[in-house]
Amino acid sequence: MTREVGITELALRDAHQSLMATRMALEDMVDACADIDSAGYWSVECWGGATFDACIRFLNEDPWKRLRTFRELMPNSRLQMLLRGQNLLGYRHYEDMVVDKFVEKSAENGMDVYRVFDALNDPRNLERAMAAVKKVGKHAEGTICYTISPLHSVEGYVKMAGTLLDMGADSIALKDMAALLKPQPAYDIIRGIKETYGEDKLIHVHCHSTTGVTMVSLMKAVEAGADIIDTAISSMSLGPGHNPTESVVEMFEGTPYEAKLDKAKLSRIRDHFAEIKPRYAEFMSAYSVDTDIFDSQIPGGMLSNMESQLKQQGAGDKTREVMEEVPRVRQASGFPPLVTPSSQIVGTQAVFNVLMGEYKVLTAEFADLMLGYYGHTLGEYDPEVVEKARQQTGKEPITQRPADLIPPEWDTLVSETEALEGNDGSDEDVLTYAMFPKVAPTFFKARANGPVNVGKDPDELAAERAAAASDGKSGPVRGPIKYEITVNGRTHSVAVKPA
Amino acid sequence: MTREVGITELALRDAHQSLMATRMALEDMVDACADIDSAGYWSVECWGGATFDACIRFLNEDPWKRLRTFRELMPNSRLQMLLRGQNLLGYRHYEDMVVDKFVEKSAENGMDVYRVFDALNDPRNLERAMAAVKKVGKHAEGTICYTISPLHSVEGYVKMAGTLLDMGADSIALKDMAALLKPQPAYDIIRGIKETYGEDKLIHVHCHSTTGVTMVSLMKAVEAGADIIDTAISSMSLGPGHNPTESVVEMFEGTPYEAKLDKAKLSRIRDHFAEIKPRYAEFMSAYSVDTDIFDSQIPGGMLSNMESQLKQQGAGDKTREVMEEVPRVRQASGFPPLVTPSSQIVGTQAVFNVLMGEYKVLTAEFADLMLGYYGHTLGEYDPEVVEKARQQTGKEPITQRPADLIPPEWDTLVSETEALEGNDGSDEDVLTYAMFPKVAPTFFKARANGPVNVGKDPDELAAERAAAASDGKSGPVRGPIKYEITVNGRTHSVAVKPA
Numbered sequence: 001m002t003r004e005v006g007i008t009e010l011a012l013r014d015a016h017q018s019l020m021a022t023r024m025a026l027e028d029m030v031d032a033c034a035d036i037d038s039a040g041y042w043s044v045e046c047w048g049g050a051t052f053d054a055c056i057r058f059l060n061e062d063p064w065k066r067l068r069t070f071r072e073l074m075p076n077s078r079l080q081m082l083l084r085g086q087n088l089l090g091y092r093h094y095e096d097m098v099v100d101k102f103v104e105k106s107a108e109n110g111m112d113v114y115r116v117f118d119a120l121n122d123p124r125n126l127e128r129a130m131a132a133v134k135k136v137g138k139h140a141e142g143t144i145c146y147t148i149s150p151l152h153s154v155e156g157y158v159k160m161a162g163t164l165l166d167m168g169a170d171s172i173a174l175k176d177m178a179a180l181l182k183p184q185p186a187y188d189i190i191r192g193i194k195e196t197y198g199e200d201k202l203i204h205v206h207c208h209s210t211t212g213v214t215m216v217s218l219m220k221a222v223e224a225g226a227d228i229i230d231t232a233i234s235s236m237s238l239g240p241g242h243n244p245t246e247s248v249v250e251m252f253e254g255t256p257y258e259a260k261l262d263k264a265k266l267s268r269i270r271d272h273f274a275e276i277k278p279r280y281a282e283f284m285s286a287y288s289v290d291t292d293i294f295d296s297q298i299p300g301g302m303l304s305n306m307e308s309q310l311k312q313q314g315a316g317d318k319t320r321e322v323m324e325e326v327p328r329v330r331q332a333s334g335f336p337p338l339v340t341p342s343s344q345i346v347g348t349q350a351v352f353n354v355l356m357g358e359y360k361v362l363t364a365e366f367a368d369l370m371l372g373y374y375g376h377t378l379g380e381y382d383p384e385v386v387e388k389a390r391q392q393t394g395k396e397p398i399t400q401r402p403a404d405l406i407p408p409e410w411d412t413l414v415s416e417t418e419a420l421e422g423n424d425g426s427d428e429d430v431l432t433y434a435m436f437p438k439v440a441p442t443f444f445k446a447r448a449n450g451p452v453n454v455g456k457d458p459d460e461l462a463a464e465r466a467a468a469a470s471d472g473k474s475g476p477v478r479g480p481i482k483y484e485i486t487v488n489g490r491t492h493s494v495a496v497k498p499a
Numbered sequence: 500m501t502r503e504v505g506i507t508e509l510a511l512r513d514a515h516q517s518l519m520a521t522r523m524a525l526e527d528m529v530d531a532c533a534d535i536d537s538a539g540y541w542s543v544e545c546w547g548g549a550t551f552d553a554c555i556r557f558l559n560e561d562p563w564k565r566l567r568t569f570r571e572l573m574p575n576s577r578l579q580m581l582l583r584g585q586n587l588l589g590y591r592h593y594e595d596m597v598v599d600k601f602v603e604k605s606a607e608n609g610m611d612v613y614r615v616f617d618a619l620n621d622p623r624n625l626e627r628a629m630a631a632v633k634k635v636g637k638h639a640e641g642t643i644c645y646t647i648s649p650l651h652s653v654e655g656y657v658k659m660a661g662t663l664l665d666m667g668a669d670s671i672a673l674k675d676m677a678a679l680l681k682p683q684p685a686y687d688i689i690r691g692i693k694e695t696y697g698e699d700k701l702i703h704v705h706c707h708s709t710t711g712v713t714m715v716s717l718m719k720a721v722e723a724g725a726d727i728i729d730t731a732i733s734s735m736s737l738g739p740g741h742n743p744t745e746s747v748v749e750m751f752e753g754t755p756y757e758a759k760l761d762k763a764k765l766s767r768i769r770d771h772f773a774e775i776k777p778r779y780a781e782f783m784s785a786y787s788v789d790t791d792i793f794d795s796q797i798p799g800g801m802l803s804n805m806e807s808q809l810k811q812q813g814a815g816d817k818t819r820e821v822m823e824e825v826p827r828v829r830q831a832s833g834f835p836p837l838v839t840p841s842s843q844i845v846g847t848q849a850v851f852n853v854l855m856g857e858y859k860v861l862t863a864e865f866a867d868l869m870l871g872y873y874g875h876t877l878g879e880y881d882p883e884v885v886e887k888a889r890q891q892t893g894k895e896p897i898t899q900r901p902a903d904l905i906p907p908e909w910d911t912l913v914s915e916t917e918a919l920e921g922n923d924g925s926d927e928d929v930l931t932y933a934m935f936p937k938v939a940p941t942f943f944k945a946r947a948n949g950p951v952n953v954g955k956d957p958d959e960l961a962a963e964r965a966a967a968a969s970d971g972k973s974g975p976v977r978g979p980i981k982y983e984i985t986v987n988g989r990t991h992s993v994a995v996k997p998a
Contacts, residue, residue: 183718184753212714212733212746219682219715234711234788238737246790247711254683267791287786289733291745292766 002258006042006228007249008080008204010242011273012070013045015232018208018241020280022054025453026066028279032272033073039265041077042228043113046070047106048082049089049340053436056443061451064109064428071110078139080113081106085125086403087118090435091341095406096128098413102431103132109428115173115204117143119342122375123163124401130167141204142169146176147337148297149330151379154185158192161201171202171228176217177339178299179210183220190224204228208242210300212289215243215251222257233266235274239287240300246270279455296323297330302343309351318354325350332359332385333369334377345369359388372398409434421445501757505541505727506748507579507703509741510772511569512544514731517707517740519779521553524952525565527778531771532572538764540576541727542612545569546605547581548588548839552935555942560950563608563927570609577638579612580605584624585902586617589934590840594905595627597912597933602631604926614672614703616642618841621874622662623900629666640703641668645675646836647796648829650878653684657691660700670701670727675716676838677798678709682719689723703727707741709799711788714742714750721756732765734773738786739799745769778954795822796829801842808850817853824849831858831884832868833876844868858887871897908933920944 011032016024036044047067055063070079086093088102103114114133118125126142133140142164144157161172172193174181190203205221207214207230218229231237234244246266249259277284290300298306303323310316329350336342349366353359367389368374370381386397398405410430417423417433422444433440510531515523535543546566554562569578585592587601602613613632617624625641632639641663643656660671671692673680689702704720706713706729717728730736733743745765748758776783789799797805802822809817828849835841848865852858866888867873869880885896897904909929916922916932921943932939 182752183750188753211749212736212743213750215711215714216718216750219718234790237711237788244711244788244790247788250710250790250793251682251712251715253681254687263794289736289743289746291733291743291749294749295762 002252002256005222005226005252005257005259006204007040007245007259007261008043008045008206008228008230009036009039009041009245009269010045010230010232011036011236011269013048013051013082014206014230015236015241016280017048017050019236019239019285020277021283021285022050023058023280023283023454024276025059025451025455026061026069027451027453028276028455030069030073032269033070035265035268035272037074037077038262039269040261043078043080044070044074045080045082045115045230047079047111049084049435052089052432053439056432056436057439058454059452060443060446060449062447063432064105064426067106067109067111078112079110080115081111083114083116083129085116085118085129086401087125088129088431088435093125093403093406094434095409096403097408097410098431098434099128099403100132100135101410101427102434103129103138104136105427105431107133107136107138111138113139113141115141115143115175115206117145117173117175118375119145119339120336120375120377121145121160122377123160123167125375125403126164127167127401128403130164130169134168139170140168141171141173142167143173143175145337145339146174146181147178147335147339148180148294149335149378151335154188154192156378157189158196161193162197165197165201171204173204173206174221174226176205176207176214178293179208179212179214180293181205181207181217182213183216186217187220187224190221190226194225199225202227204230206230208240209238210240210289211291211293213291215247218243218248219251222252233269233273235270235277240285276455278461279453279458281456283454296326297338298323298326298347299338299343302338302347305344306347306351309348310355313351313355315355321354322347322350325353329353329366331379332382333366334379334381336369336377341365342369342374345374359385362389362392364393367393367395370397371395373402375402422447501751501755504721504725504751504756504758505703506539506744506758506760507542507544507705507727507729508535508538508540508744508768509544509729509731510535510735510768512547512550512581513705513729514735514740515779516547516549518735518738518784519776520782520784521549522557522779522782522953523775524558524950524954525560525568526950526952527775527954529568529572531768532569534764534767534771536573536576537761538768539760542577542579543569543573544579544581544614544729546578546610548583548934551588551931552938555931555935556938557953558951559942559945559948561946562931563604563925566605566608566610577611578609579614580610582613582615582628584615584617584628585900586624587628587930587934592624592902592905593933594908595902596907596909597930598627598902599631599634600909600926601930601933602628602637603635604930606632606635606637608927610637612638612640614640614642614674614705616644616672616674617874618644618838619835619874619876620644620659621876622659622666624874624902625663626666626900627902629663629668633667638669639667640670640672641666642672642674644836644838645673645680646677646834646838647679647793648834648877650834653687653691655877656688657695660692661696664696664700670703672703672705673720673725675704675706675713676836677792678707678711678713679792680704680706680716681712682715685716686719686723689720689725693724698724701726703729705729707739708737709739709788710790710792712790714746717742717747718750721751732768732772734769734776739784775954777960778952778957780955782953795825796837797822797825797846798837798842801837801846804843805846805850808847809854812850812854814854820853821846821849824852828852828865830878831881832865833878833880835868835876840864841868841873844873858884861888861891863892866892866894869896870894872901874901921946 052063055061116126116129130140144160203226205226231245231248232242234246237244249261252258310318329346345365348363352361370386370389413434414430417430420441423429551562554560615625615628629639643659702725704725730744730747731741733745736743748760751757805821809815828845844864847862851860869885869888912929912933916929919940922928
């Protein structure tokens, strides 16, 4: 009677990346894994660039070990990751053999579903990674990054889905990282893909909830035939994160759709993260609804970046000018989607234009973008700006796939890694070094010390709660706090607590 | 081409009632009124029982003056209020002349649209108030309180709409105070009403956002033909509140529907309340999604009430038992919707049953409910419990409209009010006293002192912000704080600040 809609749980990756700066430690996830594994999810997203980065940068945790732990704790689940195409989890293009190696090793360590995307939606940047996933027999999900611009259209997205299917995509992901996907386009794009390429083509929809409209977009996506949607357990949902899993389950009641998840298990997963969440309060994003992005095209994270750049230059009053400059820079560069790293590249150039005059100085990254070194964008590049990029950098514009210019690099990466103190001689370590060459050496050295939980200690948190509960009116000092106070040259050790 | 959907802005009433315990002072609203007045809303909800109560109880503010201020500041808007039928804004039934007077005076002071409801959905409790609104030529909105139970059905709600239309309702409100209205029933009920009584019948939908599904329900309601929906400006939205106004505007893009609101004005309204909101942080509800209510039938506010009652009795461990008892008590009393005051009446009786044995002791209110003194519920009353209520109270069950038993009371209310210090001799004061006889005397006495803003002082708030921004790691003491510290009998004035 009803059609089953698959659900991907985001709590272990994108949810804490979006809500708490990717800081959640593995030890705060393990107790939820048995319930997640058996709740009935289509897949469990648990790995990606930022989680990998945060592991070695902040948590002294081996991301490969994290993956193996998930594999062990969730033997019945499809584990899913987000892969930046030819960039893998890093910020540059890699030579194809590195791409192959990464996919091979991550599959070996337990990965099942690879959501492969490119910030510019350039299919050539997805090709090798998709092929590598197919080669190891895993699920290759070809991804459309959703954005809005005068050039982007339902027809264009449907066409891109065709290109991805031609590459052998096992499913198509519609990735709405900025919560721009409104209900009607969600419906139209998915209906378009199904009608053009067949109702049996798997479509997987990922929306953030920032703008407050995408819960409706998920419903419309399902009405249009979407097979799988991404959600986060309610205690890890909303704001800059995602729509709540339990609400999506309830939303389908009485409709022709159903998400067959075990509600008792969802409750336990929710309670687990509700308990953990306060530990990471200092990393948490403000919990709000932002619809400005529909007009400004500027995601929240990008805006705060630009504002802090302006402030550093003593030009905090120029924010509005920069916001008006962004759409022009985006047009000059062919309307890239604004997502890491294109959002930073476009945003910083807009700041430069306002502070120093239009395209007087190009950032190295923006020049590369204009010269094709990141790949194609959908629109034409402004030829005058391309010319400036050429003059400033001495580089020539390219039209081939950027990775074709990279010479074989695996052996070099291996020997550089072998020279690092603390490396364990594995291909996994070579890949960690390849992704984050500046952070990996420090991590390898410190790895043996074991993981660091940057969340607040549960005992400390409990003490704070007790103090807050016992007296809401005790002023800024809530517990016995020791100070050294020097009066008239004599130092006293003084304990202060509410009277 | 598109059908215009009307929007009611809730920021001035239900939004701050739901999010910040109804504490917002008039002075924190006035600067937003010009924008609200000209943004294009269908109506502006700005008055109701809790706002009236909070005005005189906490804010030393005359609620009638608040209404006149709104009227003056928003001359182009329909002002809207929530009226508890024969209870008006109080907690008992009033004799009909008091109902007439209240409607007459509130219309005189500026009210346009009356959303008239009854906690039990007993139409007899709406009849007089609806007639009074019609008599003064204002908009009478007949209200269905939405709940779920084995007896409640789409057909039943459609039938109730017919009863309200027969009473002369200018519109039908579907009021979903607990965020229980899922997309499919929203669609079915509204389609049912339109198909049964005519597509021209105005339908107005009010949903809270607590469960995370009702944004979709609003969309489905509009697809089914709903004419007006309730929203709150984004900075005053979500959690136990409502869906965000701006998101609803955006949601319609590309659909056959449109909300014609001025986006620049919405931004200013949002910014105004975003600025004000931190002042009320201590009153704010936690910002979360709760889907448990779909199974438990217990709204969040009711649950926390019951938990505190249990704790006072040293029975904090009985929460689960009480939660399981609530549906049984609800069944015994004919499945009332759970909304003030029925939620408290049912919840407290469930606590009594668990602590003292099933129906060993009835609360006075629950006995009255079982004997018909609040009106009809949809289902049958359990005859054994009715018998116990009769024995315990010595009262007989009634079947007539409860207000028919009340003798004329206006003259008594007038003379009692005239005896109160500080009363100004107006009918408005009589009505204030009639609604809140315990609070009004104190308020009249203190009224001349002028309004009290219980929010944090803006300067204090700014100082706190500056301190927090300057040093996130300075521990619990954030600014120079002066203490008097007595050591060995000598008192020292000491300033403490982060080292």
